[in-house]
Amino acid sequence: MHAKFLAGLGLLLSINIYVSTAYAQDDLPVPRNIVADKSIPAVQQQSMALAARRYYAFWNTGDAQFAQAALADNFMDRNLPAGRPQGPQGALFASKNFRAAVPDLKLEVEEMLLVGDRVVGRLHFTGHFSGSFHGQQGDGRKVDFIATDIYRVADGRIAENWHLEDNLALLQQLGIIKN
Structure with missing residues (x-):
C-alpha cells in the first residue's frame, strides 16, 4: 500500500511539471489513488x-x-x-444543462488507473439540486452519486469516452423517480 502511494505521488509530482500556466495547477483535481501500468513510458503516463x-x-x-x-x-x-x-460540444452541452440543476456540482476522483492508452476514473459527484431539471425546480436537496469514465487518450487528448453514471440514484435524489 505504501509503495502504491509513493508511486502515485511520484506520478502526480511529475505531472504537475507539465501543467499549463493558463490555469493554476490547484484547479486540477488530484486523484486519491493512482494505479499506472508500469509498461507505459513515464512521458505517456504524464500526458494521459x-x-x-x-x-x-x-x-x-x-x-x-x-x-x-x-x-x-x-x-x-x-x-x-x-x-x-x-463531440466536444456534447460535453459542454451536458455540463451546462446539469449545472442548471446542480450549480454547485463538485467532483472528487476516487481512483485513476492508467492502462495501455486508457485512463479509467472512479468518480464521486456531489452538490445540491437548487436549479431546475426537466421542468422541476430544485429545493436544495443534496445530490451524491458515482460514475466511472474510461478515456482513450491519443496525442495527449481524450479521443473517446465511455461512461456510466449511477443515474437511478441521481434521479431518485432529484425527485424525478420515487424510491
Missing part, C-alpha cells in the same frame, strides 16, 4: 493523466477551457445519451 485531470477539472468547475484542453477535436462519446450532440 494530465488529459484526464483536465477533463475532471471541467466536470468539477464547468469551465470550458478545461474541456477544450482535454478533448481531441474529433472526440467521440461512445455512449452518447439521447439529445446530446456528439
Whole structure:
C-alpha cells in the first residue's frame, strides 16, 4: 500500500511539471489513488493523466477551457445519451444543462488507473439540486452519486469516452423517480 502511494505521488509530482500556466495547477483535481501500468513510458503516463485531470477539472468547475484542453477535436462519446450532440460540444452541452440543476456540482476522483492508452476514473459527484431539471425546480436537496469514465487518450487528448453514471440514484435524489 505504501509503495502504491509513493508511486502515485511520484506520478502526480511529475505531472504537475507539465501543467499549463493558463490555469493554476490547484484547479486540477488530484486523484486519491493512482494505479499506472508500469509498461507505459513515464512521458505517456504524464500526458494521459494530465488529459484526464483536465477533463475532471471541467466536470468539477464547468469551465470550458478545461474541456477544450482535454478533448481531441474529433472526440467521440461512445455512449452518447439521447439529445446530446456528439463531440466536444456534447460535453459542454451536458455540463451546462446539469449545472442548471446542480450549480454547485463538485467532483472528487476516487481512483485513476492508467492502462495501455486508457485512463479509467472512479468518480464521486456531489452538490445540491437548487436549479431546475426537466421542468422541476430544485429545493436544495443534496445530490451524491458515482460514475466511472474510461478515456482513450491519443496525442495527449481524450479521443473517446465511455461512461456510466449511477443515474437511478441521481434521479431518485432529484425527485424525478420515487424510491
